[in-house]
Amino acid sequence: MPAIAGYDQKRHREFGLHSKNIAGPPDYEEYFDERQHRSAAIGLSAFHLLERIKGNYGLTFESQRKGDLRKSFEQKIEEIELYREETRVSRQRLQDEIAPRGSDARYERSLELLQID
Numbered sequence: 328m329p330a331i332a333g334y335d336q337k338r339h340r341e342f343g344l345h346s347k348n349i350a351g352p353p354d355y356e357e358y359f360d361e362r363q364h365r366s367a368a369i370g371l372s373a374f375h376l377l378e379r380i381k382g383n384y385g386l387t388f389e390s391q392r393k394g395d396l397r398k399s400f401e402q403k404i405e406e407i408e409l410y411r412e413e414t415r416v417s418r419q420r421l422q423d424e425i426a427p428r429g430s431d432a433r434y435e436r437s438l439e440l441l442q443i444d
C-alpha cells in the first residue's frame with residue numbers, strides 16, 4: 328500500500344491481523360470500534376483540510392448537516408479511546424485476580440527457578 332500522509336502502516340497491519348484472527352463472534356465489537364475510530368480520524372482530517380482550503384482561498388462552505396462536524400468526530404474518537412482504556416484496565420484487573428499469588432507454592436517455585444525476588 329502506498330504511503331499516505333498521517334496514515335500509520337503498522338497500525339493498518341495490526342488492524343488486519345486483529346480483524347482476521349481475533350475479532351470473531353461474539354467479539355465483533357472490537358473490530359467495529361477500530362473502524363469507527365479510523366473513520367472519525369479520517370473525517371477529522373478531512374474537516375481540517377476543508378478549513379485550510381477555506382482559509383487559503385477565501386471559500387465558503389455550508390454543510391447540509393446540522394451540528395458541528397469537528398466536535399462530533401472528536402467526541403467519537405474520545406469515546407472510543409475511553410472505552411479502550413476502561414477495557415484495558417478491566418482486563419488487567421482480571422488478569423491480576425487470576426494470576427498466582429505469592430502463597431501459591433508453584434508460583435514461589437517458579438520464582439526460585441527463575442531466581443526472581
